[in-house]
Amino acid sequence: MVRVGLHVAAEKWLSGYIDSFRDEKGALHPLMEVKRTHGLRVRDNASMIASGLGWSGELLECGLTAALLHDTGRFPQFSRWGTYYDGASQDHGDLGEKTLRELFPAVDAASAGRWEDILLAVRLHNKKELPKEISPSALPLVRIVRDSDKLDVFRLVRTHVEENRINDLLPRIAPAGGYSEALVREVASERRGSYNNVHSLSDFLLVQLSWVFDLNFAPSFHMLRKEGVLSWMERILPPEETVNGFIRSVLRHAELMESA
Template structure:
């Protein structure tokens, strides 16, 4: 049935299965909290967009809460959140949910929509041929996910524990030339070319252009997140790249 309480109970039970001596691994606990924050953000965005068709509230809740389902086994089995070193967590998450989630009372068409939102939340792009009725849920989860990551990374930098959050991305003397070239040519950056904290922040700045709903960009602009990233990237010889991105971001 379309019940947020039932969905939360399933999620809690699934996550509890990864506990050892009653505790999750630190990275798993991080993802548990992240999942709940993304759930709240997805619900807030959907409400602001006045999505009030039947089961819309459940869809926003479930898509946000379940989007990172595969992260828990990824951490247990590989000790990493790197998809390149393990598996595509969007694809695997959809597989896990398809096999293990309680779908009783949920229409098959809605099951497919939710699975597609989970599968596509981490892809470079949402497939352009996707029906609008499914596309909007993919777009919603992607925006909510990005907003929480932006906030979490910014908070970690300000708190001084970013090295614990991104242990592979230490500070560097320069930004990856391959990444800069990629951003110049394509307007986006990939994790493959991000080797330092500054590289990751440049990739994050390009994420802004992939936000789907105006409320998402406005929220982050008002919080000053984009301005803070741009400030961090000064002095690396890529002012033209950053300024070009900021002009697009401020025009959204």
């Protein structure tokens, strides 16, 4: 059994770890503060999804712990490189796993297997492709972290766009402008887009829309609809025939999966 309260212990540890990045006045860099609150909201999303799925006991405890710790790597990443771009620094999922292995207090031997599952969910939370072989005990954790993370990023991006400060979150994109042709072709044929082809906010939103095909659990689709994320995107994306077809397929998929 995982020791009772692993999730509570993880929250305490993470809070102390983040404190180590505060300046002498106790202030955290605003971009690290974004990641601190993101981690808490991702945990809360996981809690809602888990409740929709009827998870309890050890599975629930591990799901919440993995969600809470998923972005641990962001803190050493920003501290060392001053950026959240993995390409210009290090993969933050890998860095999170490494940091937890080095700094998180040892878990008892009986919990070691579940702890490994949590570390795997942290490492894989940001990977475009998942490995074919993931153990049945780790798979639900990997999935709930990826869904919970995406749901909060949908929310974050929308808030930043509505408040006209998207460049605080995504400094490298143009807030206005149409789609990049390569990206439109990519999403139309592969149902997913790569960041290399993202130049404008419209491009970024298209890539975000493609994440919908990656969501795993019916309660995640339910939350997405309840928050009006997809209808908001549909409203603000510039109309273009190829893209309209893609948007329709995303909406259809979300509707089907919610009732699956």
